[in-house]
Amino acid sequence: MKRMEDSDFELVEHACAGDADAFRRIVERHSRKLFQSAYRLTGNEQNAEDVVQETFLKAFRNLQRFDGRSQFSTWLYRIAINCAMDLMRKESRRAAREQAEDAADMANLATEDPRPDRLAASSEAGRAVAKVLRGLSPTERAAFVLRHFEGYTSGEIGQMLGMRGGAARNAVFRAVGKLREALGPIVEEGHEATHG
Amino acid sequence: MKPLTDEELILYYYGESADADEIEQRLESSPESQQQLAALKRLLNAVDESPVPERPADYGSVVWRQLAPRLEKKRSLAWSWELFRPRREWALAGAMMLLLVVAFFSGWLWPRQGSDQVAGLSSEGRERILLMTVANHLERSEMLLLELVNVAEDGEVDLSIERQLAGELRDEGRLYRLAASQAGKPDVAALLEQLEVVLVELANGPEAVSSTDLGELRLRLDEGDILFKVRVVGSRLRQETRTNNRSRGPEQTPRDL
Numbered sequence: 001m002k003r004m005e006d007s008d009f010e011l012v013e014h015a016c017a018g019d020a021d022a023f024r025r026i027v028e029r030h031s032r033k034l035f036q037s038a039y040r041l042t043g044n045e046q047n048a049e050d051v052v053q054e055t056f057l058k059a060f061r062n063l064q065r066f067d068g069r070s071q072f073s074t075w076l077y078r079i080a081i082n083c084a085m086d087l088m089r090k091e092s093r094r095a096a097r098e099q100a101e102d103a104a105d106m107a108n109l110a111t112e113d114p115r116p117d118r119l120a121a122s123s124e125a126g127r128a129v130a131k132v133l134r135g136l137s138p139t140e141r142a143a144f145v146l147r148h149f150e151g152y153t154s155g156e157i158g159q160m161l162g163m164r165g166g167a168a169r170n171a172v173f174r175a176v177g178k179l180r181e182a183l184g185p186i187v188e189e190g191h192e193a194t195h196g
Numbered sequence: 197m198k199p200l201t202d203e204e205l206i207l208y209y210y211g212e213s214a215d216a217d218e219i220e221q222r223l224e225s226s227p228e229s230q231q232q233l234a235a236l237k238r239l240l241n242a243v244d245e246s247p248v249p250e251r252p253a254d255y256g257s258v259v260w261r262q263l264a265p266r267l268e269k270k271r272s273l274a275w276s277w278e279l280f281r282p283r284r285e286w287a288l289a290g291a292m293m294l295l296l297v298v299a300f301f302s303g304w305l306w307p308r309q310g311s312d313q314v315a316g317l318s319s320e321g322r323e324r325i326l327l328m329t330v331a332n333h334l335e336r337s338e339m340l341l342l343e344l345v346n347v348a349e350d351g352e353v354d355l356s357i358e359r360q361l362a363g364e365l366r367d368e369g370r371l372y373r374l375a376a377s378q379a380g381k382p383d384v385a386a387l388l389e390q391l392e393v394v395l396v397e398l399a400n401g402p403e404a405v406s407s408t409d410l411g412e413l414r415l416r417l418d419e420g421d422i423l424f425k426v427r428v429v430g431s432r433l434r435q436e437t438r439t440n441n442r443s444r445g446p447e448q449t450p451r452d453l
Contacts, residue, residue: 020267027263028256035255039248052259053266060267061356086352129246147210148243154212169207176206180239187242188235 008072016063023063027056030073034080040145041084043134051087055080077150081142081160088138132182136175139163143171144179197222200229205236326379327437330372330388334430337365337391341423344398345414352404362398369395387429390422 006014006025014022031052038051058079059066066075133141142161146152152160158168200222204213213219223229252258340361373388394417405413417423 020264023267024260024264027260031256031259032251035251036248040246045249053263056259056263057266057354061354126245126247129243133246148240169203169212172210173203173206176236176240177202179243180236183242184235184239187238191238 009068012063012066012068012072015060023060026059026072030076031056033073034076037077037145037150038080038084040133040149041081041142042087043130043141047084047087047091051080051083054083058083078160081146085138085142085161088141128183128186129179132179135182136178140171140175140178143168144175147172197225199226200232202232205229205233209233209236209240323379324437326372326375326381327433330376330384331430331433331437333365333368333372334387334391334426334433336361337369337395338423338426338430340365340398341394341417341426344410345417345423352406353410354404355398355401355410356403359399359401359403362395366392366395366399384429384433387425390420391426394420394422 006022008026008029011022011026011029015026034052034055035048038048038055039045042048042051055076059076062079066072133144136144139161143157146157146160147154153165154169154172155165157172158165161168161171163171200208200219204219207213208216208219208223223233340358343358344355369388369392373385373392376382376388377385394413397413
């Protein structure tokens with residue numbers, strides 16, 4: 001007979017009662033998805049790994065506070081966002097230096113050598129997108145990732161980031177504006193090259 | 197009809213328009229807006245192509261192997277702390293003992309005339325209770341200080357557990373300081389006062405501190421020799437308790453109260 005999967009809520013209850021194996025199963029169940037989200041938020045593999053670790057560490061310490069009113073994955077994701085935001089803010093000085101380099105790279109991509117043919121390679125376009133995302137402010141980046149990749153509404157994003165829904169919406173607008181500024185010409189060149 | 201703004205197009209794309217029907221009507225009547233929406237879709241579709249490094253199917257197990265030792269460390273502190281907490285069944289007796297300790301030594305309760313016995317306890321019995329409770333308090337404080345000294349500096353340090361423990365020790369320590377002062381133990385009261393400053397700082401501080409802040413806290417502990425003093429005085433009080441126990445008669449123990 002196939003064993004029924006324990007729900008997150010049941011695993012949390014067991015983990016709160018001191019069952020380390022239950023928490024291991026929580027970690028194993030959510031790690032890959034959390035890594036993907038953390039990578040989107042931080043744009044860096046090592047940072048994403050750190051965010052995954054810190055998220056589970058904080059979740060473990062605060063497991064008693066999970067009241068079951070939201071899905072466990074949402075609760076976990078909120079912790080991950082806080083970890084990622086903290087990390088991004090800490091790195092903001094370093095990012096500012098890199099941003100100048102990235103901006104130069106993007107200028108090259110957009111003007112000096114557009115070569116639409118190379119944009120047919122999705123991986124290259126993807127790398128260009130990743131560069132632009134890295135150049136966004138932590139708030140813009142988090143708001144955009146939550147909206148575009150995770151599908152949260154502006155109100156939900158505002159709650160997660162500790163701001164009003166309108167401010168979250170504006171952060172998304174700014175992020176899309178920057179993406180358009182850096183990538184718009186490249187994307188359009190590629191589109192025209194493909195569709196004549 | 198007015199063409200759509202960038203903001204309106206973005207909200208529409210994400211399904212967050214306040215009035216989607218109105219937006220669609222304006223789209224139908226504006227080829228310019230239609231082109232802008234198509235361009236926005238191409239842009240955001242390109243964003244979807246940004247690669248995310250793959251993780252193997254057993255990634256969760258890898259994360260767990262790295263995480264487990266860190267969880268164990270936090271858990272062992274919490275568990276060892278639990279050993280020093282009064283058990284639930286003794287909670288009431290412990291609270292009564294604490295009240296009595298404070299009452300005896302703060303003058304709220306006085307011996308009957310012609311006798312130094314209060315509630316069946318001699319002055320030696322009362323002192324023994326004080327020594328035991330303060331020795332236990334110092335032992336728990338020593339554990340907390342040791343944890344602070346030994347915690348790994350790995351970027352930001354989470355002190356949420358230590359903060360909670362410091363708050364409990366601070367509250368108890370204030371009562372013991374008062375009792376020790378009233379009982380004519382100025383050296384013990386002085387140490388408890390010095391310890392209280394650290395506990396207050398820790399209890400009122402943030403849950404997470406930078407390694408720099410932690411380094412400064414350690415420096416203050418070092419400069420005041422607090423850990424050393426806590427260890428020495430705690431050891432002395434435990435020794436005095438043992439000596440008193442050996443020499444005392446069949447008197448009531450605190451747990452008999």
